[in-house]
Amino acid sequence: MALSGLDIYKLLPKTNCRKCGLATCLAFAMQLAKKALAVEKCPFISAEAKTILEEQALPPIKPVILGGDNLKFELGNETVMFRHEEKFRNPAALGFIIEDNLADSKIRGQIEKINQLKFERVGQLLEVNLIAIKQNTGADRFLEVSELVLNNTVLPVMLISGDIDALKQAAAVAAVRRPLLYCATKDNFSQIAAIAKEFQLPLVAAAQDIDELAHLTKGLNALGIRDLILDTGEKNVADKIWDLTQLRRQALKKSNRALGYPSLAIVDKTDPYEEAMEAAAYIAKYAGIVLIKGLESWEVLSILTLRQNIYTDPQKPLQIEPKLYPVGKTTKESPVLITTNFSLSYYTVLSEVEASKIPSYILSVDTEGMSVLTAWAAEKFNAESITKSLDKCAIRDVVVHKNLIIPGYVAILSGDLEEQSGYKVIVGPKEAAGIPVFLKNLN
Amino acid sequence: METQLVLEKWAGVISALTIGANKEDGGSRANIVRIGGQGSLPLLFKEGSIPNRPVIAFEIWDTPPQDWPDDLTSAYGKVLNDPFAWADKCVNELKAQLLCVRMQGAHPDFGNKDPGEAANFISALLTRVKVPLIIIGSGDDSKDNLILPACSEAAKNERCLIGCAVQDNYKTLVASVLADGHHIIAESPIDINIAKQLNILISDMGLSLERIVINPTIGALGYGLEYAYSIMERARLAALSGDKTLASPFICFVGQETWRTKEAKAGYEQGVIWEIITATSLIQSGADLLVMRHPAAVEKVAGYIDSLFNK
Numbered sequence: 185m186a187l188s189g190l191d192i193y194k195l196l197p198k199t200n201c202r203k204c205g206l207a208t209c210l211a212f213a214m215q216l217a218k219k220a221l222a223v224e225k226c227p228f229i230s231a232e233a234k235t236i237l238e239e240q241a242l243p244p245i246k247p248v249i250l251g252g253d254n255l256k257f258e259l260g261n262e263t264v265m266f267r268h269e270e271k272f273r274n275p276a277a278l279g280f281i282i283e284d285n286l287a288d289s290k291i292r293g294q295i296e297k298i299n300q301l302k303f304e305r306v307g308q309l310l311e312v313n314l315i316a317i318k319q320n321t322g323a324d325r326f327l328e329v330s331e332l333v334l335n336n337t338v339l340p341v342m343l344i345s346g347d348i349d350a351l352k353q354a355a356a357v358a359a360v361r362r363p364l365l366y367c368a369t370k371d372n373f374s375q376i377a378a379i380a381k382e383f384q385l386p387l388v389a390a391a392q393d394i395d396e397l398a399h400l401t402k403g404l405n406a407l408g409i410r411d412l413i414l415d416t417g418e419k420n421v422a423d424k425i426w427d428l429t430q431l432r433r434q435a436l437k438k439s440n441r442a443l444g445y446p447s448l449a450i451v452d453k454t455d456p457y458e459e460a461m462e463a464a465a466y467i468a469k470y471a472g473i474v475l476i477k478g479l480e481s482w483e484v485l486s487i488l489t490l491r492q493n494i495y496t497d498p499q500k501p502l503q504i505e506p507k508l509y510p511v512g513k514t515t516k517e518s519p520v521l522i523t524t525n526f527s528l529s530y531y532t533v534l535s536e537v538e539a540s541k542i543p544s545y546i547l548s549v550d551t552e553g554m555s556v557l558t559a560w561a562a563e564k565f566n567a568e569s570i571t572k573s574l575d576k577c578a579i580r581d582v583v584v585h586k587n588l589i590i591p592g593y594v595a596i597l598s599g600d601l602e603e604q605s606g607y608k609v610i611v612g613p614k615e616a617a618g619i620p621v622f623l624k625n626l627n
Numbered sequence: 628m629e630t631q632l633v634l635e636k637w638a639g640v641i642s643a644l645t646i647g648a649n650k651e652d653g654g655s656r657a658n659i660v661r662i663g664g665q666g667s668l669p670l671l672f673k674e675g676s677i678p679n680r681p682v683i684a685f686e687i688w689d690t691p692p693q694d695w696p697d698d699l700t701s702a703y704g705k706v707l708n709d710p711f712a713w714a715d716k717c718v719n720e721l722k723a724q725l726l727c728v729r730m731q732g733a734h735p736d737f738g739n740k741d742p743g744e745a746a747n748f749i750s751a752l753l754t755r756v757k758v759p760l761i762i763i764g765s766g767d768d769s770k771d772n773l774i775l776p777a778c779s780e781a782a783k784n785e786r787c788l789i790g791c792a793v794q795d796n797y798k799t800l801v802a803s804v805l806a807d808g809h810h811i812i813a814e815s816p817i818d819i820n821i822a823k824q825l826n827i828l829i830s831d832m833g834l835s836l837e838r839i840v841i842n843p844t845i846g847a848l849g850y851g852l853e854y855a856y857s858i859m860e861r862a863r864l865a866a867l868s869g870d871k872t873l874a875s876p877f878i879c880f881v882g883q884e885t886w887r888t889k890e891a892k893a894g895y896e897q898g899v900i901w902e903i904i905t906a907t908s909l910i911q912s913g914a915d916l917l918v919m920r921h922p923a924a925v926e927k928v929a930g931y932i933d934s935l936f937n938k
Contacts, residue, residue: 489904
């Protein structure tokens with residue numbers, strides 16, 4: 185729990201010396217609580233108070249960077265338990281496990297597939313994030329496969345091995361890409377910490393029990409290792425959800441620094457549907473990294489879409505710039521379809537218009553990111569707002585005809601809109617899926 | 628030093644309700660379905676009681692569906708043309724615990740079945756299958772106000788779940804449900820305040836809060852799923868903190884929302900997994916009843932529910 189201004193005040197000298205620029209220590213304390221000023225502004229603060237305050241200023245879940253300079257991403261730094269409170273910040277990384285006992289040709293094929301797992305959805309690029317190389321045979325093979333992966337992907341990598349020497353060799357080879365090491369346990373942590381320290385690498389700390397895990401991270405901290413990821417091992421889904429929830433609560437509700445790190449969940453299922461359900465569960469419930477094996481694009485797309493949904497800012501719907509968008513080789517005769525500037529509405533209409541292969545204009549009306557029906561109910565999508573948008577994009581200079589196509593759900597707007605805009609309104613289909621047939625039958 | 632677990636203590640509990648009445652209860656159902664009753668957030672078994680599992684209802688229609696994509700219709704085949712054969716298949720072959728029947732054929736644009744026909748259909752269905760029923764209107768408010776009371780009466784004492792009541796059209800349905808001993812679905816447009824308000828309005832008419840199931844109006848995966856997800860989480864938090872007017876179980880129309888998406892038409896696996904992930908994500912935010920369509924998706928989600936609860 186964050187310290188209040190009053191809690192902080194108790195730690196200050198209470199001399200009201202004004203050296204910090206404020207009239208009283210209490211005023212300074214209030215600024216510290218808001219994180220508006222730095223502790224250093226107070227020249228007389230005790231070392232002990234300074235440590236407490238500096239610690240308190242750190243994020244409750246430590247941000248950890250994975251990857252090298254060319255491609256990296258941040259994990260952790262989350263501040264809430266539920267997404268309606270505030271946006272979940274750093275989307276869970278989705279990674280793939282590659283087993284080193286497979287033939288090179290097979291592994292190359294897997295890497296190739298992983299590299300191609302990119303999807304565009306609602307104007308955002310959905311990407312996978314990580315390749316984890318898992319040692320199943322000798323140290324030489326692990327090194328060989330690590331090199332194979334490093335040479336064939338730009339994605340950040342993770343090295344999974346229980347063999348300290350093998351891990352060290354692979355870490356040395358991969359060092360510039362800052363691989364994530366897996367994993368430190370109570371038995372090997374000083375050896376593995378030495379590797380992490382030598383090459384400045386992030387490290388997964390693993391223990392079945394969260395108390396044991398807290399001991400382990402403290403041990404690693406004492407050895408100077410601070411970039412940690414937490415793993416509570418193989419468990420059934422419900423127990424794993426419990427662990428992930430508990431780790432998040434420990435960090436946010438108890439400011440438990442020993443457990444204030446991003447977490448990792450490994451899914452071990454061969455059926456792609458079962459694998460996706462489990463991965464989706466961990467993404468919704470706080471995992472920082474989720475590792476799977478399945479490479480089918482339909483499976484990965486479903487997981488990445490769930491991640492996109494969960495990590496969308498609840499206060500700010502995804503929206504696009506409200507304006508007139510030409511689709512295809514438009515002419516002065518092209519039809520004009522009207523929708524909102526809610527990304528989902530716009531992109532759904534766009535993909536159907538593209539599918540129809542009929543060049544058209546899509547007018548995205550400023551509805552503050554609300555969808556068609558919501559905006560209609562809130563009076564952001566009505567004859568006035570549509571007419572205003574038509575004027576703004578100077579529609580009469582763009583097309584010579586006098587027809588507008590509106591979504592079927594707002595057919596009720598037709599009369600008002602015809603009156604205000606002077607255009608003839610054609611009621612389109614209710615669902616975007618009906619657009620191609622609708623456009624083909626338009627003339 | 629021991630790490631102390633952070634445990635939430637909740638004052639409230641979600642209301643529990645039973646769908647279907649067997650002989651002892653004056654009905655004719657072979658099985659009954661119990662939902663709700665949680666004293667904990669979803670799936671946090673170590674923190675409070677979760678006495679009932681989420682339950683999947685197969686969705687069937689009283690008329691052949693027109694707009695279902697091929698990957699969905701091919702899973703059922705010819706039975707889609709005969710609602711009774713369709714119901715049989717769901718119960719006997721696919722082991723449905725309950726059915727959700729949509730009275731689409733009463734819609735003015737889809738057959739315009741009159742109240743008498745609708746009532747006869749429900750009576751015949753209740754004779755044909757012995758699982759509990761959820762009965763849903765055609766989506767045309769004024770028509771539903773005519774046929775749902777007839778359906779309700781035809782199913783008197785069978786303790787069905789009937790819907791959907793909405794903020795500006797609930798009185799007719801509440802009166803029927805009260806008279807015939809059913810439960811009601813209260814639908815709100817992804818809005819926690821309207822959900823609460825509607826529950827209060829319904830209970831003011833004498834139908835107790837314990838007989839209401841909330842339909843929070845979901846979006847499919849990638850189509851606004853997160854809105855319902857968060858509304859459900861917020862409602863659960865409020866209910867567990869003691870707000871009885873939001874302590875209703877949730878029903879989610881997963882199949883209906885999934886099978887109109889672009890992804891559901893982009894190949895068999897893509898469609899099936901889209902319905903699956905929509906369903907399991909909503910289980911995570913508190914869904915008690917999932918109305919689903921594709922048998923393959925139902926099978927996977929049922930297996931997942933088993934794995935969560937058979938620990």
